Amino acid sequence: MNNSTNLTLDEQFDKDCKIIKLKYEYPGYTGEEKWAIITGLTEEELNEKYAEKTASLRPFIVLDLAFGKARTKFINNENKHYMRGVRSIEPFDYDDELLTAHHPELVVDNFEETFLRNETCQKVRSALATLQEVQKERVIKYFFDGKSTHEIALEEGVSHQAVSQSIAVALKKLKNILK
Structure with missing residues (x-):
């Protein structure tokens, strides 16, 4: 062959x-x-x-493909909820008892940990902003939306190799920025 x-x-x-x-x-x-x-x-x-x-x-x-669709939906949903947690705003000025009873996910035990997590998210956002728009969109689709390089390539009408290479170059740039 x-x-x-x-x-x-x-x-x-x-x-x-x-x-x-x-x-x-x-x-x-x-x-x-x-x-x-x-x-x-x-x-x-x-x-x-x-x-x-x-x-x-x-x-x-x-x-079968039904499992693949359900798996993709699950991964996308997990990523969506993770990103909501990462982007979530700090608790408003509520009474602690009310906040704990109705929104325990907003109660922060460790301010330092939350601060560092938010600082890291801000660094990642800033680093993503330095990428070319196509690279940024592909990185977001791949890592946050859970799409494969083949799915991204089909959406954009390009080869999956081009998408893979674009993501690899973007990751290299992000790695250098986030050092």
Whole structure:
């Protein structure tokens, strides 16, 4: 098989399938299977169409697209709630008892920890502001919205390699700024 055919097969596999490393996704996982593949294909179709790719992933679990959608929705929801917590404003001037009873999530036990967290968030926001607009949008979509480079590429009508490279360059710049 020549490289152009192999590249096309890799791109097609990436389009049809999403691979999950189970030990990373589920800490404490001890099963025999190391990988899960989210796809609309059956295991037989997957093995027939992508025998070379699936051979290196054995043993694996095949999960359907409905699971993939639910997983993506869950990840996006978790990221959304995390970001709300990061961006949340400090408690207003309420009576402590009222605040604790109705909004315990706003009660801060450790002012120093909250201050440092907010300071870190501000540094990250400032660092993101230095990126080119396309890089900034891609980093936000990838890390905060939980989208894959393939999903971002489809939205923007570019190759996933271009998106991956753009994110890598942005991360390098952010790393230098946040040192």
